Amino acid sequence: MGAGWLSRWPVIRQLKGEDGRGQAARSARTDALRPRVEGADTVARSVCPYCAVGCGQLVYVKDGRVTQIEGDPGSPISRGRLCPKGSASKQLVTHPGRQTTVLYRRPHGTEWEPLDLETAMDMIADRVVRTRRETWQQTHEGQEVRRTLGIAGLGGATLDNEENYLMKKLYTALGAIQVENQARI
C-alpha cells in the first residue's frame, strides 16, 4: 500500500468537505473499473425484442458471450433509452434457466426425454408428411380446395418478417390453412 493512501480514502476526503457525490466518492477500485462495453470484441446493432416501439439496441459481445445490451443513442425512435424490459434483455439471452436442448415427450409419457436435434427434425418431417396425406381434402362440398385441416400453426408476432414469410410460404404450399398468430388474438 503506497504512501498517502489515507488521504485518498474517500471517507477522509468527504469529511474534509469535498462533495461526496463527485470525485471524493472515488476509490482506487472505482478508478480501476472499466465499462463492460469497452473491451467488447464486437458490437451488433439490434432492436429490442419485446414491444412494438422498436427501440434500438447495441449488443456487446466478448469471448463468444453477450456482455451487455444497451440502448442505441442514434435511434430516432428511442434516442438511447430502454424500458425495464429492454434493459433486462441481456438476461433474456443469458439467464441460466433458458432451455437450450431439444426435449421429447412420448404419447402418455410422464417425463421429458432428451432427443437429438437432427432426429427430431426427421421425426417432425415424417409426421407432417403422414398427417397431411391422412387428412388431405381435394374437394369440399363439390369445390376444389387442395388442403389439409389436420395441420395447424400458431405464432409469428415475435418472429422476423423473413421467418413469417418462409412459414406462410411452406404451409400454403403444403395446403395447411389454419395458420394464425397473435396479430388476430
Added chain:
Amino acid sequence: MAECHPVGYQWVMEARARGAKVFHIDPRFSRTSATVDRYLAIRAGTDIVLLGALINYVLSNGLDFREYVLAYTNAATLVNRDFRDTEDLDGLFSGFDEETGRYDPSTWAYEGDVPGEEEPVEGGERHAEAAGSDSYGARGAGASATPPSDPTLTDPRCVYQILKRHYSRYTPEMVEELCGIPPELFLELAEAVTANSGRERTTAWVYSVGWTQHSVGVQYIRAAAILQLLLGNMGRPGGGIMALRGHASIQGSTDIPTLFNLLPGYIAMPHAHRHDSLDHYLEQEGADTGWWGNRRAYVVSLLKAWWGDAATEANDYCFDYLPRLTGDHGHYATVMGQIDGTVKGYFVVGENPAVGSANGKAQRLGLANLDWLVVRDLMLVETATFWKDAPEIETGELRTEEIGTEVFFLPAASHVEKEGTFTNTQRLLQWREKALDPPGDCRSDLWFYYHLGKRIRQRLGDDDIDRPARELTWDYPEIGAQRDPDAAAVLREINGTAADGRLLASLRELKPDGSTSCGCWIYCGVYADGVNMAARRTPHTEQGPVALEWGWAWPANRRILYNRASADPQGRPWSERKKYVYWDGAKWTGPDVPDFEEDKAPDYRPPEGAKAEHALAGTDPFIMQSDGRGWLYVPSGLSDGPLPTHYEPHESPVRNALYGQQANPARRTVDRPENPYNPALSPRFPYVYTTSRLTEHHTTGAMSRPLPYLAELQPEAFCEVSREMAEELGLENGAWATIVTARTAIELRVLVTGRVRPLRLNGRTVHQVVMPYHWGYSSGGVITGDIVNDLLPIVLDPNVYIQESKAGTCDVLPGRRPRGSALLDLIERYRDG
C-alpha cells in the same frame, strides 16, 4: 402507453412539455394517467358512446373542418334509398337476418352501386365468414369511384345527414349514463379536441388492444376514424390514429401474415365458393379504381416469387396451387377442431396459447387431444408442459398418462442470435445484425422452417397433391456451420426482382404479366438497388425529425400515410404551422416521401373509364380507396354495419340504454359446453372486469417471468379494486381474492387503491376489477400465478375474429379458490344459479 410502450411515451411527454394537452381515457389508472392533464375513468366496453358523443358534438355545433370534409371524405355521397339506420330499427341496420345472425349488406351501398346477384358486395356472408375485412389492412373495400353526391350536405340521404341522425342521441347525458363520465369532464374533452383541430392545429388519438379486443372491436377504430376525418386530422402532421401494437413484429406478422385469411400484403386467401380462377378472384376482390386496381400485378408477382418458372400465364401462374378457404379457419375454430379431433398436428412458435388465449381450459383440452405438437420457444412455456402441470391435472379433468399428445420442444434462437427484420408499430422495418451463434440446439425459426421444408420435400411423391410443394422455390444460400439460410436472400425475395434478376426499387415497377416477382408488394423497395434499406442507421442527430434514413417504412418509405391530405385541394399547406407535403407547381414535395404520384397535379381530373390510380383526381388523397376519399360511412366490406354503434359487451351487467338491441347482433359466439357464458345482466356476475399489462412483464410472461430482474420488480399476480368495493366485499389489501366466471375461478392477490373508482351510472354504482394477465403455472418462471385469461369467454368480433378480452363480468369472493374437484363444484353452482 406509459405502461406498455414506455419509450414511445417519451414523445408524448415532450409534446406535453411544449404545451400539448393530454387526456387519458381508460378503465384503469396507470402510469399514463399519472402523467397527463386529465384522466377520464370509463366503464370498459363503452368507448363508442364516448366517441359517438364527440362526433355528435362536432356535427351539432358545426365544428367539422368543412373544406377538408367536402374535398377529402365521402360526407356528400348519397346512400341507397333502402338503407335503414339503427335509429329506425332499434339497434339494427337494414339487412339483418335473425335466423343466421348475419347481415346482407346490399342496402348499405352508395346510391347507384348495383349489387351483384350471388354475392352482393364485399361483406357478403362468405366474405364475412372468412374474416374478409382483414384484407383492408392496406386498402378499402370496393365501391364506385364517382358516386352521386350532394355538396350542400343537405340531402337527407347523404352521408353527412345520416351521420347526424345516427349519433343524435349520443349526448353528454348518455355518456354519463353508460360510460360513467360526468358531463363537465366530457365537455372539457370535447372542447379541447375540437379547439385543437383545424387548419392550424391537429389532434392525435392513440389506442391499443383496449379498443380492439371487443365483440365490436373494429367499429371502435372506425368511430375514431370518423371523428378524425370530420376534424381534418388524417394525413397531417400531429394527427392520425395510432395503433400501439404489443409485440416486436406484430405489425410485420400482419403484413407478411401468418394468418389464415391473408397472403402477404393483405391479399385475401382465395375462397372455394367465390374464386375458381385467377380472373374470377381478381374480379371479386375489390375495385378497379385507386391503387388496388393494380392488384393483378401484386398477386401475379407473389405467385411468381413462390413458384418461379412453374408459374406461367397458361396455368394461371399456379393460382390453383393456393389452398382454398371455406369459412372461418381462425385460431378459435382451430382449437375447436383440436377438441373435435380434426386437427392432429400443431406448431406453436413463440406463442403461448395455454396462457394467452381466451378460455385457457378449451386451449389445453385442444392440446391434450392432438397426435403431435411442436413447440418452439426460448423457455419451456405452459403450452409445452401442459401435460404435466395444467390446472386440469389438479382438478382431475386430465390425467398425464391418458394424454396421447406427442410433444417436441425445440429451443429457439434469441433476437441477438439471428439476423432479420422486425416491423414496428409505425410500419418501420429495422434490420437486426446477428451478434453471435445461438447456444446448444437453439436455432432460428428461419432455420427450422427452411430445413423442415427441405426434409419434407425429400419425402414428396410425384403426384398432383405434392406438386405445389415440389415446385415451390426453396433455394436459399446456407451460411456457417449451423447452415443458417441467408435472411438477406429471403428479404430480397420479399422485395422482388425483375426478369433479369435486378432488385426492384418500387412497387410501381410490378407487372401483371409475370415478368416481375415479389414476395410482398407493400414491402417492395426495402432492398431497392441492392441496398438493405431496413439496415440504414443514420443517427437522428444527423437528419431531420422525419428521419427517412433510419430503417425503411412501407410503403415506399412514407412515414405519414395519405400525406397528400396535409395540403388543401389546390396543393397549398393548410397553414404554415402545419406545412408538410405540398405541391410546388411541378411536383409534390416536403420532408416526407409524398404518398401520392409525385407529378400528379392538384387539378388532374380522371378521364372517363380511367383505371387504378389514374381514376383518382389530384384532390383524392386516400389513394387505396376506390374513390380516393376517407370513408365516414362504409358502404361495403364490414359485417356488422356501415357505422359504429354502441352495443354492450356480450357479458355486461348493464342494459343498453340506446337501443333495444343489447349486444352486437352479428358477433360470433361459440356455443359449446367447453365455452359457457355468463348471462347478460346476471346478478350472479355483477362486476365488470378488464385485463391489462404491466411495464415489467410481457404478454404471458414467457419472456419476462424467468428473468430475475423483472420477476423481482413485479412478482405476483393481482387484481386491483377500489376501496369501496373492498369494503363491500371484505377484501383486504395483500390478501387473496377469488374471481369467478362461468369458465372457471382463479385466485389473485388483492390490491386495494383509490386509482380504481366505482362508476356512477345514472344513480347506480358499477364496480370494476382490473387484472394484469402475465402469470401462468410454469414458463421456467421464477414466479408463477393463476391464469387470468382462463376466465374469459370465447366471443368474437364478426369482422376479424378478435376475442372480447377487455370487458366482461365476474363475481369476486374474498379468500383463496377451492382446490381439486371442489373448484369444479364451485363453478357448477354458479352455472346452475
